[in-house]
Amino acid sequence: MPKPAAKDSSEDETGVTRVSDRLRLAPGPVRLQKVDTRATPGFQGSKKDAAKALQLLGPRLADLQERLFAEGRTGGSRSILLLLQGMDTSGKGGTIRHVVGEVDPQGVTIRSFKAPTPEERRHDFLWRIRRALPAPGMIGVFDRSQYEDVVVVRVRNLVEPRTWRRRYATINRFEESLVEKGTTVVKCFLHISKHEQRSRLLSRLASPDKLWKFNPGDIDSRAEWEPLMEAYADALERCNTATAPWYVVPADRKWYRNWAIMNILIEQLEALHLEWPRPDFDVEAQRQRLLASD
Ligand code: AMP
Ligand code: MG
Numbered sequence: 001m002p003k004p005a006a007k008d009s010s011e012d013e014t015g016v017t018r019v020s021d022r023l024r025l026a027p028g029p030v031r032l033q034k035v036d037t038r039a040t041p042g043f044q045g046s047k048k049d050a051a052k053a054l055q056l057l058g059p060r061l062a063d064l065q066e067r068l069f070a071e072g073r074t075g076g077s078r079s080i081l082l083l084l085q086g087m088d089t090s091g092k093g094g095t096i097r098h099v100v101g102e103v104d105p106q107g108v109t110i111r112s113f114k115a116p117t118p119e120e121r122r123h124d125f126l127w128r129i130r131r132a133l134p135a136p137g138m139i140g141v142f143d144r145s146q147y148e149d150v151v152v153v154r155v156r157n158l159v160e161p162r163t164w165r166r167r168y169a170t171i172n173r174f175e176e177s178l179v180e181k182g183t184t185v186v187k188c189f190l191h192i193s194k195h196e197q198r199s200r201l202l203s204r205l206a207s208p209d210k211l212w213k214f215n216p217g218d219i220d221s222r223a224e225w226e227p228l229m230e231a232y233a234d235a236l237e238r239c240n241t242a243t244a245p246w247y248v249v250p251a252d253r254k255w256y257r258n259w260a261i262m263n264i265l266i267e268q269l270e271a272l273h274l275e276w277p278r279p280d281f282d283v284e285a286q287r288q289r290l291l292a293s294d
Helices: 019-023 047-073 092-098 161-180 194-206 216-222 225-238 254-270 283-292
Strands: 079-086 108-112 139-143 183-191 246-250
Touching (some): 019 254, 079 254, 092 254, 161 183, 161 225, 194 216, 216 225, 246 254
């Protein structure tokens, strides 16, 4: 009898590779320039196949989200926080549209973080983050996050080095407290190449319906690419905890990015073993009452 093929550690009992395990950042030094941003780990097939797969996965995500929501409505405390980081054009918005867009909008809160407003600046860097956290039962999505305060802030010298250096530990403690309170923190770094960014910016400049997304400052920030990557590598390395790990998603191919993040979300929700809440009333008695009414 032929010996069954050896299973790699990222396969579950059905032999399906868990995308979470494939993309979860390994502990230790982070070398972002070593990551192939065009790679499609865990996916065999074409862009077309990925679109088909995504169509099948959408309803699964929607079902899990509804269970989470139902749990939150019946006293549960769990929630999901999907945190998206990446360079301009890396696809944070596209991920929200194509992945998060598959679920009931009533169960989702989306918050994007820009340069702090004067009011936000008067508080500590986590103030605006705390106010945007998902309520029980919700999927919260962060388009940029507390990580801007150890990345862009560091590269542009917006605070003293000793200030941003202290923030790694502050972020780790903060995220750990979220997890303790029932929030699954899913941190995705959408990793594109500098070359891919160039072609995405060019295509924005080439079509009237994309011009509004173009920001001349995006070209200036390309000059900061290497320091930003260095700051990202440090942030990912120092805040890659067991309770709130980072996922590095190769994002040059939009269809892979969507497929991968869809799977990560589904896998993280499945790990919650969400059950439909049991009614606190007698279903049959209620049915009889209803039938007896006119
Ligand atoms: P966008 O997401 O393209 O609308 O751009 C938002 C901009 O706000 C980006 O350039 C971010 O780097 C910047 N930003 C976000 N958070 C911070 C922060 N805490 N400090 C400084 N700049 C920030
Ligand atoms: Mg932008």
